[in-house]
Amino acid sequence: MAVVRQRRQLPHLTLPLDHFVLRLPPQPQPTAAPSTSTSDARLSDYERLSVLGHGNGGTVYKARHRRSSQPLALKIFADGDASAAREAEILMLAADAPHVVRLHTVIPSAAAGEAPAALALELMPGGSLAGLLRRLGRPMGERPIAAVARQALLGLAALHALRVVHRDLKPSNLLVGADGEVKIADFGAGKVLRRRLDPCASYVGTAAYMSPERFDPEAYSGDYDPYAADVWSLGVVILELCLGHFPLLPEGQRPDWAALMCAICFGEAPEPPAAASDEFRDFVARCLEKKAWRRASVTELLEHPFLAEPDAAGAQHALAALVAEAEQRGQ
Incomplete structure (x- = not known):
């Protein structure tokens, strides 16, 4: 496997997950x-x-x-x-x-x-989703998660239309305002694609949120889509918000590079909580399809039933309520 042969060239990775960051030369x-x-x-x-x-x-x-x-x-x-x-x-x-x-x-x-x-x-007063989860001390409900997913997808749709791929989407790079508005940040690992099939270096960004095709392009990419990796990363984020912890490894496990690679490339998709709706389960499954060519596109996900709630403003208000609660807990 190509990724195993390249393993010796990668730096040693240590906790926390946010610091599993690999960079271009x-x-x-x-x-x-x-x-x-x-x-x-x-x-x-x-x-x-x-x-x-x-x-x-x-x-x-x-x-x-x-x-x-x-x-x-x-x-x-x-x-x-x-x-x-x-x-x-x-x-x-x-x-x-x-x-x-x-x-x-x-x-x-x-x-x-x-x-x-x-x-x-721009300063986002609610901080990052990673900080929000930490201050709340519990998972988020589906309604505020839908607000996060919808807004992140709208941001990705605009970026992909500009031929920009983020390549490091994770909870600490999604910022939230006091009104529940979500914005994508930190484009240090991003890339502007000069051509439709521009290659995207596999080892850039945070390993824990990388898609299978970025670990092993030959085995998982199929018809190459440079934007599909952002969809995978968003799926991991959404599931993390629902579970309250990084979802691809058992809670509390100290990950290393090999554990992450095995979980992402070979592991079974983690199960959402028993109380999760069928719409949520299908949304996450469409994001976390291991074969990039089978993964849902941003456009398809924006039309998914999980995001079909007519009261999008109400879902954003539910997220804003969590931001206010987290701020009170932090005082």
């Missing part, structure tokens, strides 16, 4: 850093208030613009990190896409032509 830098405007923004323009998390290639801070007092998220990259220019390019391309986090400003490096030093991003 350094890529050639663009001739100039992208910019959203002619602004001379500098890191000193922003006051860092607290650490929100660690994304692909950088650390994300809750910050405040010193002059305007605007709250925002500030993602600061390591010097020369290739993912900085890639993420800035994707966010500018997706500036009008629904359910994608907004880019306010690209903060250039001191050296001309280098990758951006930081990105000033």
Whole structure:
């Protein structure tokens, strides 16, 4: 199996699951850093208030613009990190896409032509779905999960229409607002497909949420679809929200790379709780089809009966209620 032969080339992986991140080797830098405007923004323009998390290639801070007092998220990259220019390019391309986090400003490096030093991003007050689950201390019900799935799919539909693949969809990269709005974030592992059949490197992103064809393209891809891997990742996320823990391994098991590869490529699909609806079970099964060519598309999933509730606003309100509850628990 090709993936086994390549195993020795991969770095040692340790807990937590969010840190099972595999990256591309350094890529050639663009001739100039992208910019959203002619602004001379500098890191000193922003006051860092607290650490929100660690994304692909950088650390994300809750910050405040010193002059305007605007709250925002500030993602600061390591010097020369290739993912900085890639993420800035994707966010500018997706500036009008629904359910994608907004880019306010690209903060250039001191050296001309280098990758951006930081990105000033929209602040989502509810934090990530990973943080929401942790603060709640219990699984989510189907109604708020449907709100997450619908909005994430609308975001993916817009991104895929722009030929953008995310390649690292997971609970910590789905952000939620106080009103229950969900947005996709962290495009450091993303890629703009220049051609329809552009290859997507298998070992980029977080291993725990990778699809089978990204572990072993020869065995699982069939008719190649570079967007199908994002659907698999969303299916894992949706099932995790329902179970309250990472679903592809027994709860509490300390995963390593081999355990994840075996579970994803060879393991049986995990069972949703006994109380789960038939619509939910089928939705997850359509996402977690191991053969990429059999997996449901984003368009098909948006028409799935699990998302057919006429009161989409009510489902989003149910998610907003969970955000408010989690905030109270955290006080």
